[in-house]
Amino acid sequence: MRKNMVNLLDDVQLGSIKLFCLVAKLGSFTAAAHELGITPAAVSLAVSRIEQRLGVRLFIRTTRQIRLTDIGQQYFEHCQRAIMYITAAEQLIVNEQVIPSGTLRLSVPTVYAHYRLLAKLPLFQQIYPAIKVELHISDHNIEFTDSPFDLAIRGNNLPDSGLIAHKLEDAQLIIVATPEYLHRYGCPSHYDQLINHNCIQYQLPSTNKRVPWQFLDQNRYIELETNGCYCCQADFSATHTLVKYGGGLMQVYRFCVEKELQSGELVEVLAEFAGVTRPFMLIYPHAKYIPLRMQVFIDFLLSQRITFK
Template sequence: MNKLQAMEVFVQVVDAGGFTRAAENLQLPKATVSTLVQGLEQALAVKLLHRTTRQVNVTSDGAAYYERCVRILSDVKEAEESLSHNRLSPSGRLRIDVSTGLANAMLIPKLPDFFARYPDIRVDMGCGDRPVDLIEEGVDLAIRGGVLPDSGLIARRLGMIEFVTCASPAYLAKHGRPSHPNDLLRHRCVNYFSSKTGKVYDWDFSRDGETLNIATPASLAVNDSTVYTSAGLTGLGIVQMATVVADPLIASGQIEVILPDWTTEPLPVHAVYPQNRHLSAKVRVFVEWVADLFVALPEPGKPKD
């Protein structure tokens, strides 16, 4: 028995929901499809499928084996693509994970360009600020901000994101405009806390060699970047927002910059992926594409065009 072919047939049977449809999709005799799956079950000594006259259902062991087969077959395909002319036109499913704020502000508006270049790639984008286990959850690539832990993942630095301190016109009209970071202690701020540790992040400020770290008072703390933006727009308090998110809101008058003479520490952003993905053509082209998006951003501290 060709084990790899049997795995491909098994995956197709599960995806198609039956032997007949799978045989049609694979252009194989139904008897061959059935024989290959039976041979796989005998070799594994487990039952992968429940068969009735009307339908085929995957067993619990079969479901677990199916997930492994999908990953193995994907790895085989990517290995072949990385060493063939197909690397110029990568294809297949790309599972990524990115924060909601970065997805909304940078990736989604530019994705039509990516799909125009690589029409055969399907992107499954998980959005959220919760750290994910790439290997456990089957994620090909994650885009993460901040200092990376020593995780054994491959990381490529994409660029830096600047932050700006701002508030809604309604908040400023009601509470006034702070003129110094220490004034924030008499204001309401919206804090952000880590989804992993629960730690609330302090705010940092720098000007003319002076550096301040402020534990801002807040009646609200959140752990999602989109909710954080909404809280600032609603007037729930002063916020520190990424400029890629804040710039269009500032231009439309929905939010105003405060403490413009004080800068904050830029945040490094990395693409991280498991070591077995470093030869993947689809991962490579996506990382290159995102890196180009960061190159197009103004450098921290430089005026915007």
């Protein structure tokens, strides 16, 4: 018997344990049987199965009453706690499928966090106050298999990776600089002239490579390596700050500099060669069941796409 003790409990054994606890609480096989609508013999058999499996006596039976043995009392106390924990766990899961709650873990690039996502989260929290959002704001791509994240936002088309992906928007890339910089060094009229300018570089942490600039020239896609005395790593938004303080030219997402363009603090250059876009995608792994907190966040973010454009 004892060699089977390491086996996982099956449904029959769990049912027997619940019957045992009910008998112990009521102090009667007959009373337990009456409450469950089964025969006293069925209750007695369930308890006997446990005793045989454990190799101990759980009850001392007389013609008038039953009472727990010392080992039976210890077993009862442990089983009661276990049943309480199982019941609480099941109730928690049921509640989460009715009222969205719990912690949602999201990985998002720095630029998208600061210029798109963070402004939307207070509204999401007002709608779903029981959901906590943990943010990993970094340009270092996470892998779902190696991390506890539920969702991620990525800027670029994804290879066929088995992930579910929803496009949030196509973000346009443009070249900008301050009026002061352009007055001092001149305004390029063609991307070939960028060789004479200080072009702020950005290096991707995932590849350790500098990001080339991209242009459309009469429907031809042009990718150009640029040079400059500044190279920012890990935080794309740092290039935005450098541009605003006259550090040079930079290719940025239009949504990052809309306010500065409207105020005249920054000026768009080489506009005739603009038009290249990069998609931002909301991604997550395939799963048979999606927690409600995750589903409502997906629905919320997709509903906000119109305001991203």
